[in-house]
Amino acid sequence: MTLERNILLAFLAGAALLPFAVSDQYILHLAIMALFYAVLASSLNLVVGYVGEFSLGHTAFLGTGAYTAALLSTQAGMPMWVTIPLAGLVSAVFGFAIGAITLRLQGPYFVIVTLSFAEVLRIVANNWIAVTNGPMGLAGVGQNLFGDVAVTDKAGFFLIVLGIAAVALYLSYRFVYSNAGRAAVAVRENRYVAQSIGVDPFGTAMQAFVLGAFLAGLAGGFYAHYISFVGPEVFRFAFMATMIIMVLLGGKGTLIGPLAGAVIVTVLEEYLREMQELRLTLFGLIVMAIVLFLPNGLMGFIAQRREQQAARPPLNAAKERTV
């Protein structure tokens, strides 16, 4: 717990120094995307890793946040410090409504029904031309932070997304180590035992789901301003697949895992870009290899190695303990 907290703090502190050390715009762009994905992956991890249900509809909240921020900015001309938190709140409201319906289901049914919600939203965004401008999307989302103060360079955007990531990690940390977080883990491990000691599975799952939706909405709001364009593709399954791969590669149910996964996948995708069409083909193969050979993700692998090393030197002592 303290180790996890210290690593997260060290990561954030190291990241805060990055824009002062690096002036290469391309590397800063990569760092921005890595942190954006880190927020998304952390928010998905709250549902997948702590509630233990596999949501394939997380893009619903990313997209809702992105459209909210884009609409507030283009229609009402609101600055970023208003639109991004509002994007989070609107997504949280959607999370509450969708969670109230979907969290009653479990297993493959939950998977399909969350996916259905994301698809419905994508089709609505594609066809409700009066509001969302259909497949043309909303272009020219403003980049002003307060009033007329505009963010003009990548370093500015980097600090904003770093702030969002810090908020996301802080909230996740507080949730995971609160009573609600521990109750959620109890439900994940054994639903009936948790119920028998008075944990309400639906209520705890709902808290994690709404928090996840809120954080995904913040990420979506940031994405709208950074790219300055939002189209129906924010709901697409490709985003979802990237998020899942990050969470599972890093290791679900840990706070560091999604962060590590986001950085690795962003860099890997960029590195493979040089190979053009082969890129996604290889990406698919890598995903399959991860599932087969690293089933608990990198964090699971590291934890396993540490356990093995801790068990090795006093071999006799370890044997006695297990007897």
Place this chain on the structure above:
Amino acid sequence: MDLFPQFLANGLVMGVFYALSALGLTLIFGLMRVVNFAHGEFYMLGGVSGWFVTNYLGLDFFSGLIVVAVFMAAVGWLVDRFLIERVRGQGEEPGILLTIGLSIFLVNGTLLLVGPAPMKVAGAVAEGPLFFGPIAVTKLRLLAVAVGIALIVGAHLLIRRTRLGAAMRATFQDPMAASLAGIRTGHVYAATFALGCTLAALSGMLLASIYSAQASVGGLISLKSFVVVILGGMGSFAGAIAGGLLLGVAEAMWGGYVSMGMVDVIGFVLVILILLFRPQGLFSIRTERA
């Protein structure tokens, strides 16, 4: 109102293909419990390999169909033995991720090999329309529907009347008891996966003879097949057929009377409603609940 029979006929034609593809998924998802996101890619591979054998190897439609069936059954068998088997019994998550990886690999591998252009499978008969009173149906569609129905009946006979089918039913009732009785459950799982994969692929090839095959079509087909399986009830043979026809007709009616753009939304709204009000599906044989 005079277009109603025509919409109904179009819906039923599409429904047969949804049913055929969903029948494959009801075996894989409903019985084997693999949330198979590569199902649409098997469908797509059916269309693309159908295009390859009819255009490049110069086979006629029916021998092409047989070649594709054998090829895709082998693909399904190998996928199960080398990939799915290793995550069997670990819940649905590893299976989801594995099939997502597989689908990314298959789509982009196909794009790399044949490119994004639509590919037309040479049909068995000419395009001319036939008129039944107010309804016009092309000969090609009628033939494809007939083949589709024959395949559905064939799959039904395979499951109900053969030794392999009996072994399948035993394995999915109780894998432990089945293996104690001397059934090689590993082979049964692989055979079931191969059958599901073949049904999807043949549906893809039949539909590619009417429209055309495209490397990127798989995602939507996967989702619609899931919709039909949940609509009909997990693992229910009759449910998959009824669900497929229902989805086909509902989409044709919505497209005809309301709006063409939102037509894909129907399936997802149906699935949300079904899971809320009748989670065991419309025609489930089991009383299993979500």
